[in-house]
Amino acid sequence: MRTQVIVVGAGPTGLMLAHELVLAGVSTLVLERLTEPNPQSRAGSLQPRTAEVLDLRGLLAPLVDGVPLTGLIGGHFAALPVPLDCTPWQTRYPAPVPVSQGRLEQFLEQRVIAGGGEVRRGTEVVAVSQTEHGVQVDTAAGDTLHADYLVACDGAHSTVRKHLGMAFPGQAATVRSVVADIVLTDRPVGTSEGGRHFSEMVRGANGYWTVLHPLGEGVYRFIFGSLTEPNPPRDQPVTEAETRAALHAVYGPEIDLTEIRAASRFSDASRQLTDYRTGRVFFAGDAAHIHLPVGGQGVNLGVQDAMNLGWKLAAQLTGRAPAGLLDTYQSERHPVAAGVLANTRAQGVLLNPGGAADVAALRELMTGLLRLPEVNRHLSGMVSGLDIRYDLGGVEDELVGRRMPDLDLVAAGGADRVAALSHAGRGLLLRFDEGSPATVEGWADRVDQVEVKAVEQRGAVLVRPDGHVCWAGAGESGLRAALSRWFGAPTER
Template sequence: MNADVDVLIAGAGPTGLLLANELGLAGVRTAVAERLPRRTGQSKALNLQPRTAEVLDCRGWLEPLLDRSLALLPSGHFAGLPLNYGALDTAFPHQVGIPQARVEEFLEDHLAEHGVPVQRGRELTSFQQDADGVTATLLGPDGTESTVQAGYLVGADGGRSTVRRILGVPFPGRDGRIGMAVADVELRPADEAPGEPVEGYETHRRVTQVPGGDEVFAATEAGSDGTGEPWHLPDLSPDPAGLAFLLPLGGGVHRLILGGPEQQGVDRDAPVTADEVRTALVRCPGPPRELRAIRWASRFTDASRQAERYADGRVLLAGDAAHIHAPAGGQGLNLGMQDAFNLGWKLAAVARGRAPTELLATYHTERHPVGARVLANTRAQMALTLPDPDAMAVRDLLADLLTTPEANHHIAAMIAGTDIRYPMPGAPHHPLLGARAPGVQLPSGRAALLTAAPTSAAAAAAKDWGDRVDRLGPLGPAANGDEALLVRPDGHVCWAGRNDDADSLRAALARWFGPIS
């Protein structure tokens, strides 16, 4: 098949855009098709976890994003119970408070450097695949259809993924049992005359444009709403009246999360009413607050589902298209972006003919268990917020356990994503094999051999893969000067051995980066 592009990505959220950047960095012909005609300026997520910060820093992309952030939060939480990020083995022991819209804007703007187009207002409606590629049909804003021939298709098109539905991949799990809502609200200053709130807004699921765009986040002081109000951990203690907490976004705008009797049994596409918001504001800790306007609002549930497989032939799933879960602990955006970081270099290598298609199988085997663990911990977190006496007893016990450094570190590393360790062939005793190599910079998007011995047998072997593997020194996280580490483009160690062990290194190089001609 004479393909128009090597890879077509459906969906221009954080997952699809990060994947497109990874493919563009590797020189892969890529296009992104997005149903919405323009960015909404809305932000479902507001944070980057430490592992996602490492991922972006690995490519040199974190620093410009930090300039757009609202706050650096030194802790995480598990069902509202505090987690100490200061003890984590990372250069970024904090969450980065940043609206999802700003992450998307940065990633899309960065695509211009690689010449990767984001085709907005073009909805993928169908596709067919065969042994040679994928033929996708896109519906344009004027109602006309066009076809795109691609080597591979990636569905990064959200929880109601069209790609997943057409592919027919089972999506087992359970439907939501708890209804909740999120809204960005303007609160009336104490010195402003009372009046009726402005209720004109569009729900997130159907929105095409929010009046005013992204100015809701303009001129925000880091860590406050411009009047000194700090970010804080949400109070998720079980309460029969329901859950309600606020986060300041700047300019008098707050993010309100609400979940009470009023949100149960309501259709997910039903508008969130001003009365619901007012009721929740009364439950929020702190002084009385009056609603002036709702910027946007959306409903969600604690539905928990995961695609049975992340790849089927030449079609792959990533982000919410592969898994949905309650937004507990602030993991959703991060899970999807880390899917993209794992998949990008592998898909690039296969698409460019440098690695066998079998490499793509490791995307599922590595990321599916990570997604399953997030689904499990978010279900546990939601159970701990229920006003049930037994759930409250478990919550009290967990709160006591989390006062011990070991237990707190274990849960903190899980939520932060810094404890991920992929299964790797080789010496299982090495503490870094399969784990991430903190602090390693890979701006080229290529792999790297870490060694303090540039003339060693290992370094000489790596030269044969010189178009795919850089050599970095000093040794960095390796245990001693006799060792070398092979780090994949996603920052995970895929080989650890002695500098004179060229044979096992060659086997690892061929496995992960393809044979040499």
Template sequence: MYDVVIAGAGPVGLFLAAELALADCSVLVLEQDQEPASPLKTLPLGMRGLNAGSVEAFHRRGMLHELLEASGVDAARVGAGPGTQGPTAPRDVSHFAGMRLDAAGIDASAVSFRLPGPAMEGIMTSLDAVGTVLAGRASGSGAQILPGAGLEAVTQDGDSVVVRADGRDHRARWLVGCDGGRSTVRRLAGFDFVGTPPMFTGYVARVTFDDPQKLDPGFNLTPTGMYLRTPFEGHLGMMDFDGGAFDRSQPLTREHLQAVLRRISGTDVALDEVHLASSFTDRAMQATTYREGRVLLAGDAAHIHSPLGGQGLNLGIGDAVNLGWKLAATVRGTAPEHLLDTYTAERHPVGAAILDWSRAQVATMNPGPNAPALRKLLRDLLDTPDGTTHVFHRTAGLSHRYDLGSDQPLVGRTAPDFRFGDGTHLGDLLREGQGVVLDFTTDRRLRGTAAGWKGLIRYAAGPVSDDLGFGALLVRPDGIVAWADGHHPDPAAFRHAAARWFGEPTP
């Protein structure tokens, strides 16, 4: 019997598998497709944006440089080059509803608790690059990946889950569905999936234009929809506000794509050939809970929305990082009571906020007689420093704060990447998937207390380049601050916080 079976070998399933294997859990990943390679995963159609929060997650598990290399990104681009400490402000803030924003407008002083480090910015990558890095890490850590294994049935009792895939039964203590927006696990396990219907059919395609000069580059909002031309030759994106009627209902022929493009662009542009095409909608749905007994959901299996703003992959990686250490502690028997319940409690509000962020963009782009006035108003607001900074906060993955019951403003947020005198960053200390207590005091008052969680919490002491006014912090394995105190930290308060997340100390 496995500790955990994961359905789906996409980035979310693979990241989760790597997290669990890092904690010595036995993991089986079932993937419906026989071959992981697909032209839909490579550039340009497989292009994805990883925000600063996701890049930081790769840094914290020692995968950043491998990811940058696979993505063709210069390490210095994100402040990860030798001897660099990272830029002081981001250089790209993406867009809102197709309206690009200038990163120079960001008020860097408003980005709270941010320190220079190896992972300062988001990057552009591809599903293929991310999957290759994560598959290597998961399998190299001991996870078993089984391709060509489509799910047929799921049954569970109080002690285990039985997953039937391609005529074989696989028993595990836990099952996690990471099998996408049309999740079989979600359906078979009886999760409720609720939300709002689509307003558009979206298209991404690689085509050959007869007369590409008729189409402007970048995002183009028109009276009938939106089209996008990227620097990749022949890369085309479109949004047709048809209520999602066409998605997957008919073949994506050259004639259909050309007709939609002409209607949206208002030109007589011609497509000579369609090499590859796919469709999607802005249907925004979310599971009401991420856990039903011994079955959990993560990534698109738990929530779907339009790809506007590139938040889907980042949201899923956040799920995997949050769930991984909690499920591993539950498997090992070291988790305090109800730890696994905090997965839904923490991640469901984040997912709901991203769905609303997506809905707001769709509403802004929806054609109609009042649309130009609404866009002009938003354009004026977004051009202010406050507006640009707000969008950056929301899209960079740095604004989330879990409610951990503390008034301390850093608790519940991603930890700053504190840098010690020898050049070690906090991110380096998190590579083994343990919690970390940072003690900046001269009397090392927390050393003895932290020893009670040997193997679960790593103790690190010493001066740092900037302690931000703190004397000590407890950081969870997912990089979230669980406790913080001033220059005279209370060992009893630390002990209470550590017991909440890591169980009672050993004698």
């Protein structure tokens, strides 16, 4: 069998990438080792930038399915008791959106299949090899698959990374913790089904730290770690005994464990590939970088990896990619992940319950700083991903490299939003001035041009398919160069 792209891994990163590829008409096959979706609860909400990215493709509204997005509780930095407020970042989603990772994966898989892609579950990759012209994948079932490119989105313990002998440098784990979906005999005091800030769910006592979060219908997500017991190996099964010990230590013996529905171990390991590409194989999501899962940044990071790579890989396969376009995936996304690894290590220090008085003093200091609007804005942009600005090389305009805000517009076709104009995954030229000479002539087969009738801005803005601005100006100086750089050579008349 041959396809244009094989994506290994059907998590949020792999499925978002597959969605972008099939949207662009690229034949795509997703391989997933598991026969069924992971039943364990994982990320419980989407960071604001993830919500924006999904909105760019018209995916957010059907995903939330009428759930109100007002009055939501802000995110957190190191579980400090001050909600992060993303309102200053000019976003429609100033707080995390309550959509679980499982729901996101299910929805994206349906969209990939509806778009003509294939998701093949129960398929284990046992060998990966490549030539100058393509990639070969061998499966445990004895199938041999061929593709022009392969993207490894198969998680922290990526089999593709191991088959290719890729080093995964960074910091090894120092502590391991447990996350489990459990059923309790009763509701612990102080835990309600209503929304609470994450800081209110963190407790510690008698040598344990815990987070207990209600999932509904009597099921709780229980995260815990011991401050005195040795760390079990990653693959050692989580037992009822250790879970019950942590539960009783913090909440008392009157609350007991009825059932463990799913459980796993995680660590504070922090690693990142030096290169996100080797030949015709790319890496994205946890296959490219891992970090302490704090602040809900993992899904955000992976989905944006997919959004950045998807349109570029599609352009390469359709023959429209300018020279060096695929190289910008590494130059743009590697620094972003490095920043996330740094901030999660910092949060790990602040969260360390073994630090006793010193950590408590540091947390008190940071809590005071977080109440300052400037500090809160800085950290909210960092954790949410709204502050990302790609270095596009020598461009001075403040907007270039940043995400295009989802402005309300009055265009020729009536009232609209920037996100609504981006559903097709094409480039977008917004002309805010009727007299602007800016035009996409020569690129109209891959870039849409929209005349905006009523907005305070002037001039024009060129937006890439991933929602980042790549040119802005009052005239047309530099526009053709930007169009060529990001969308390839113009089509001859």
